[in-house]
Amino acid sequence: MVATQADQVVIHPLVLLSVVDHYNRVAKDTKKRVVGVLLGEKYKGRIDATNSFAVPFEEDERDPSIWFLDHNYLENMFRMFKKVNARERIIGWYHTGPRLRESDLDIHALFASYCDNPVLVITEVQPKAMGLPVHAYESVEEVREDGTQKSRRVFVNLPTEVGATDAEEIGVEHLLRDVRDATASTLSSRVDGMVTGLRTLAARLAEVQQYLAAVVEGRLPLHHDILAGLQDVLTLLPSLGGGSLARGLSGQVNDALLSVYVASLVRAVIALHSLLENKEARDAGKVEGAKAAIERAEPEAPATAEKSKEK
Amino acid sequence: MTAAAPCIESTVVCVDNSEFTRNGDYAPTRFQAQADAVNLLAGAKTQHHPENTVGVMSMAGRSPRVLVTPTTELGKVLNAMMKMDIEGDVHLATAVQIAQLALKHRENKNQRQRIVIFIGSPIQEDKDSMVKIARKLKKNNIAVDIVSFGSEEANVEKLEAFQAAVNSNGNSHLVTVPPGTILSDQLFATPIFMEEGASSDGGGPAPPRSNVVDGFDYGELGVDPTLDPELALALR
Numbered sequence: 437m438v439a440t441q442a443d444q445v446v447i448h449p450l451v452l453l454s455v456v457d458h459y460n461r462v463a464k465d466t467k468k469r470v471v472g473v474l475l476g477e478k479y480k481g482r483i484d485a486t487n488s489f490a491v492p493f494e495e496d497e498r499d500p501s502i503w504f505l506d507h508n509y510l511e512n513m514f515r516m517f518k519k520v521n522a523r524e525r526i527i528g529w530y531h532t533g534p535r536l537r538e539s540d541l542d543i544h545a546l547f548a549s550y551c552d553n554p555v556l557v558i559t560e561v562q563p564k565a566m567g568l569p570v571h572a573y574e575s576v577e578e579v580r581e582d583g584t585q586k587s588r589r590v591f592v593n594l595p596t597e598v599g600a601t602d603a604e605e606i607g608v609e610h611l612l613r614d615v616r617d618a619t620a621s622t623l624s625s626r627v628d629g630m631v632t633g634l635r636t637l638a639a640r641l642a643e644v645q646q647y648l649a650a651v652v653e654g655r656l657p658l659h660h661d662i663l664a665g666l667q668d669v670l671t672l673l674p675s676l677g678g679g680s681l682a683r684g685l686s687g688q689v690n691d692a693l694l695s696v697y698v699a700s701l702v703r704a705v706i707a708l709h710s711l712l713e714n715k716e717a718r719d720a721g722k723v724e725g726a727k728a729a730i731e732r733a734e735p736e737a738p739a740t741a742e743k744s745k746e747k
Numbered sequence: 748m749t750a751a752a753p754c755i756e757s758t759v760v761c762v763d764n765s766e767f768t769r770n771g772d773y774a775p776t777r778f779q780a781q782a783d784a785v786n787l788l789a790g791a792k793t794q795h796h797p798e799n800t801v802g803v804m805s806m807a808g809r810s811p812r813v814l815v816t817p818t819t820e821l822g823k824v825l826n827a828m829m830k831m832d833i834e835g836d837v838h839l840a841t842a843v844q845i846a847q848l849a850l851k852h853r854e855n856k857n858q859r860q861r862i863v864i865f866i867g868s869p870i871q872e873d874k875d876s877m878v879k880i881a882r883k884l885k886k887n888n889i890a891v892d893i894v895s896f897g898s899e900e901a902n903v904e905k906l907e908a909f910q911a912a913v914n915s916n917g918n919s920h921l922v923t924v925p926p927g928t929i930l931s932d933q934l935f936a937t938p939i940f941m942e943e944g945a946s947s948d949g950g951g952p953a954p955p956r957s958n959v960v961d962g963f964d965y966g967e968l969g970v971d972p973t974l975d976p977e978l979a980l981a982l983r
Contacts, residue, residue, distance in 0.1 A: 504845055506816050542809075
């Protein structure tokens, strides 16, 4: 049965939490990986993974062909989940990688009996500095053009993103309240975001450079789609070298700086002005207070003078 | 006849579905005879104790696969045997290790572990690696029963070494079935069907229970009376 390839995979936050929880319960601090099933919906090329559950899985580290996945457990568990939400179907499986392994194709074939065209999502449970921790793959038959090799199945990357429905977003926000640092102002968080974005960009560019070097050396085969995409990226870059552009940019920057300078001068002048006013008001107040004190003192002085006269 | 306390067991049956089993020296083919034997064995095990579980895995092909994880439902076992295809060559070492993993993950940890291997083609692994695997199985308290048919002479010394290494207090057996006979009947009298310490009625509990599954009436003794009426009468 030929099934069309999915266009996009959306992972919901509940799945991420469940996977990490599964890992922490079973294989924390070990090199083993954990495997589970993804439930969700497939609609018009878009796959939504809304729920997940774990399955007992074990493999031999040294021999990738030795692995065991309890499918009796899987079927029973799925039947129970179906009673809770009938719309959720098995759409694929996940494991905590962090990379693809040799036995993945075999395990993928096992899941093909539960749903056509299953999706493998590799979730990296160790915190990463940047980038999404999820990668989705689908298995397609690859036929060599010259027909010399037998067709084999390979994993193909699928565009992935983390999405949530409104209710889920509210839930996530509640959870993040304790995690997020409330003292960080919006400006510093925006700067942080900018820095992360730039770091990711730098990493991607390094990857592209490595790929191109490998293609030139002949280590990787020539792939026209990728090269066409790179060509587009490079031609779309704006040309920043032109003289008029540089002059215009610097003119605008200087104007902005000028207004900032003038504004700060004005602010300083106003501040000094208010300081002087304050001082004058205080001095005037002091003088009046002294006068009032003298007037109060004078009626007392004649009174004491009379008292001493009587004596 | 004193019935000892029934021991609960979890069995994984490793089936040989290599190309060698197309051979017709056992009627109708090696594979078919094997399938019948497996079905009878699963029936006997589940009849012996209601909590016994039986699982099935295929050994040949691209890689050994577990088709039925240990379950009490006989129907699943029968289904799996019907759907199994003949392909490739046996990977015995891998299959045994996968069976070991499957038994490790059984639901009821009180069940004893047992692997029943049907081997009907020449074994590719050498004797030393077989003995090494056998020692690992013995360390994990897994009993192994081997049914050798088809290529008996080629495999005899490897299997005997294997069985000697894995045997602890006589819980493991090696049965060689000569060609031209009915596989299931040959197995019937062996200790593979009759558990050690079980009631010696040939694999059935004292009160007769008719186990009607998929139209096969196994009868109270686990023998299909139409298959061999004389044997059924003899056992009665």
